[in-house]
Every structure is written in structure tokens, then in C-alpha cells.
Amino acid sequence: MTTRDIDENVRAELNRLRESIDNIDAAVVHMLAERFKCTQQVGHLKAQHHLPPADPDRESRQIERLRQLAESAKLDPAFAEKLLNFIIAEVIRHHETIAASPADSPQTDRIAPKTAPNAAASTATNTAASTDPKASPDA
Ligand SMILES: O=C(O)C(=O)C[C@]1(C(=O)O)C=C[C@@H](O)C=C1
Numbered sequence: 001m002t003t004r005d006i007d008e009n010v011r012a013e014l015n016r017l018r019e020s021i022d023n024i025d026a027a028v029v030h031m032l033a034e035r036f037k038c039t040q041q042v043g044h045l046k047a048q049h050h051l052p053p054a055d056p057d058r059e060s061r062q063i064e065r066l067r068q069l070a071e072s073a074k075l076d077p078a079f080a081e082k083l084l085n086f087i088i089a090e091v092i093r094h095h096e097t098i099a100a101s102p103a104d105s106p107q108t109d110r111i112a113p114k115t116a117p118n119a120a121a122s123t124a125t126n127t128a129a130s131t132d133p134k135a136s137p138d139a
């Protein structure tokens with residue numbers, strides 16, 4: 001085996017490992033995107049019901065659970081805790097932005113409408129009736 005063969009073997013192994021790393025990174029991004037989709041909904045729910053953005057008791061339970069999961073997965077629990085805290089800090093920032101947004105009044109509730117579900121539809125129909133002669137029974 002020549003030095004060049006060794007280099008090629010090392011290069012091939014490095015490439016194989018990097019392909020796996022790229023797949024894992026893509027999975028992490030997709031999983032984080034799904035998590036943020038959920039937390040955005042939580043943010044709207046909290047804002048609409050005047051709940052505080054942060055819930056320290058829930059966070060303590062999450063951290064405890066994640067540390068245990070990390071230990072059994074042979075991942076440094078301190079790293080798992082830091083990562084979760086980093087993500088949660090960003091979520092709380094989003095929640096605060098949502099709470100400060102006037103778009104999140106109960107009238108524009110996207111999760112649990114407080115107004116009659118047909119109210120918007122009937123307004124749209126009335127508008128159509130007043131502008132479209134075919135929509136009017138008198139036309
Ligand atoms: O569960 C909630 O209440 C959330 O807002 C979600 C979340 C999280 O990202 O997991 C974020 C902020 C809270 O302090 C606790 C947990």
C-alpha cells in the first residue's frame with residue numbers, strides 16, 4: 001500500500017462520514033423547523049389568552065428529562081441543557097414578539113376563533129351581494 005493509497009482511503013472515509021453528517025444536519029434543521037411551527041402556535045395561544053411567554057416550571061421538567069435522555073444516549077447532559085436553553089430563549093423571544101403584535105387580538109384568532117366561524121364568510125357574501133348584481137335576488 002502506497003502513501004497515495006492511504007490518502008485515498010482516508011479521503012473516502014472522510015467523505016462517507018461527511019455525507020452522514022450532512023444528512024444529520026438536514027434532519028436537525030427539519031426537526032427544528034417543525035418544533036418552531038409548534039412553538040409559534042403556542043405563542044399565539046398564550047398571547048390570545050394573556051399567558052406569560054415563559055413557563056419556568058415547564059422548562060425545569062424539560063431540562064431534567066433531556067438530561068436523562070442525554071445520559072442514556074451518551075451525550076453530555078450539560079451540552080443538552082445548554083442547547084435546550086438556547087432554543088427556548090429564541091422561542092421566548094418569538095412569544096414576546098407575538099404578544100406585542102396587535103394582529104393577535106381575539107378577532108384574528110387563528111387557533112380557536114372566539115367569533116362565530118361563519119362571521120367572516122357571511123361578511124364576504126354580503127360584500128359580494130352588494131357589488132355583484134348576479135348575487136342579488138332582485139337582479
Ligand atoms: O411549553 C411552553 O409553554 C412553551 O412556550 C414552549 C417552550 C419550549 O420551547 O419548549 C418555550 C417557552 C417556555 O418557557 C417553555 C417551553
